[in-house]
Amino acid sequence: MVDHYDLIIVGGGPAGATLAGAMATSGWRVLVIDKAEFPRDKTCAGWVTPAVLTSLNVLPEDYAATGRVLQPIHRFSIGMMGQAACINEHGTEPVSYGIRRCEFDSYLLDRAPVTKLLGEPVKTLLRDHGEWVVNGRWRAPWLVGAGGHFCPVARWLGDGPGRHEVAVAAKEVEFHLDAAQRAQCAVQGDCPELWFCRDLKGYAWVFRKGDYLNIGLGREDNHHLSDHLADFVQSMQDRGRLPPNLPLHYKGHAYLLYGHAERPLSGDGVLLIGDAAGLAYTQSGEGIRPAVESALLAARALSLAPAETAAGRYETALRARFGLRGDQARRGWQMPEAIKMRLAASLMSTPWFTRHVVTDRWFLHKKTPALPAWGVA
Known part of the structure; x- marks a missing residue:
């Protein structure tokens, strides 16, 4: 049938x-x-921005009413691995939500x-x-x-x-923090931490959502991905940002x-x-x-x-x-990778760049209006 x-x-x-x-x-x-x-x-x-909830016609209070996790985000901590991070304050209204x-x-x-x-x-x-x-x-x-x-x-x-596709390979884990881990975790729920790889091929993150913690790393170069992630986690533990005892099993996924x-x-x-x-x-x-x-x-x-x-x-x-997709030819001069890396190391240490470019433009897309929800003009 x-x-x-x-x-x-x-x-x-x-x-x-x-x-x-x-x-x-x-x-x-x-x-x-x-x-x-x-x-x-x-x-x-x-995490989802308010624009996503607008396009879905979802009110934050309705979504969270039955106990679903909806972590308001007011700040971002952004830096390059091996350097000090810049913390961007975004005010009293959430600029994103952890789900x-x-x-x-x-x-x-x-x-x-x-x-x-x-x-x-x-x-x-x-x-x-x-x-x-x-x-x-x-x-x-x-x-x-x-x-x-x-x-x-x-x-x-x-x-x-x-x-043949240049995909991002990522590994991450999300787990419930027990009482001891909560006491030993310095990461705050309203301030996700983003750490860019020095070769600019990806970044790592630590994101606390209430009593849940998500840790991961994604790179377009998937060689030694587990080693990159292990080194990052160890560095965060050495600095007292993460609890010493974490789950050992990380799940992998890929995307273009x-x-x-x-x-x-x-x-x-x-x-x-x-x-x-x-x-x-x-x-x-x-x-x-x-x-x-x-x-x-x-x-x-x-x-x-x-x-x-x-x-x-x-x-x-x-x-x-x-905008321009990968199957469309790019024109004009392309900056050499070595120069990009040197510039990035300097820019990632400045509050202006991490706030107005990395956070507002790359992650929040603040200047891009939300698409109306279906049936809403």
């Missing part, structure tokens, strides 16, 4: 859940398939009034008579890949994932930065959104806001007639929103 839908979404994370909810309110019959059961243990540093992905993703997916098949891996994809057939059982004229870096829909389109991504964004009756499309911000690696915004852009493209031009509308809107 084959079940028919208007849209099948592979992946129930923030991108997939946002698109599912938007299209359901437009009257589409939507199926979300995800290989994981929810709530799931999703590896992610996990736990196991809670956040489930919240978004639960509120989407669509059919969900969880714990269901995609085994087969087939294009048949103008429709997509998934696992031989579900058919739809439109298929959207929202399954992260290793999304099977992205694999079907070609050019990803694979060794938008400025380096070249995999296709669309095809015949198919779109990629979120990390499946390689949309993480180039400077910060943040993927949640691009995931949500790409879902909203996809929803607008799919909702307009004629349907045949939806893929083109989506690509045009995405590039207009996020």
Whole structure:
């Protein structure tokens, strides 16, 4: 027996859940398939700006009302490894919030009034008579890949994932602090710590969310990633920033930065959104806001007639929103890496640069207005 839908979404994370909810309110019959059961243990540093909550039509007080973690962020501690950090104060209103992905993703997916098949891996994809057939059982004229870096829909389109892609490899852990660890942890919840690698190929972070602590490191050069992370953790412990006893098991994941991504964004009756499309911000690696915004852009493209031009509308809107992508030629003089490293070491020690460039521009995107929530003009 084959079940028919208007849209099948592979992946129930923030991108997939946002698109599912938007299209359901437009009257589409939507199926979300995800290989994981929810709530799931999703590896992610996990913070969202107020702009993300605006685009999702989520009030902070409503989200936190039932005990979900929502850590207000008022400050950032930013530096280069081996140097002193600069602490940027942002005032009394939160400029970002720390969330736990196991809670956040489930919240978004639960509120989407669509059919969900969880714990269901995609085994087969087939294009048949103008429709997509998934696992031989579900058919739809439109298929959207929202399954992260290793999304099977992205694999079907070609050019990803694979060794030819310059992906960020990250390792991190998130755990509940016991009483002794809380007493020994100097990191404050309202002030995440970001430490950039001296070769500029990545950064490490320590982020406290109430009684939870997230520690990780991501680099575009994944050689000796575990050693880089171990050295960072040891240095933080030596300085008294972290407790001496930490979990030994770190989880790994990968994602593409938008400025380096070249995999296709669309095809015949198919779109990629979120990390499946390689949309993480180039400077910060943040993927949640691009995931949500790409879902909203996809929803607008799919909702307009004629349907045949939806893929083109989506690509045009995405590039207009996020700028020059990795598959577009870059022109002009490029600064040598050695000069970049010398300049970075100096700039990262200045409060002005770490506040106005690293924090405001790279991580908070303060000058970029939020996309309106679906159905809100």
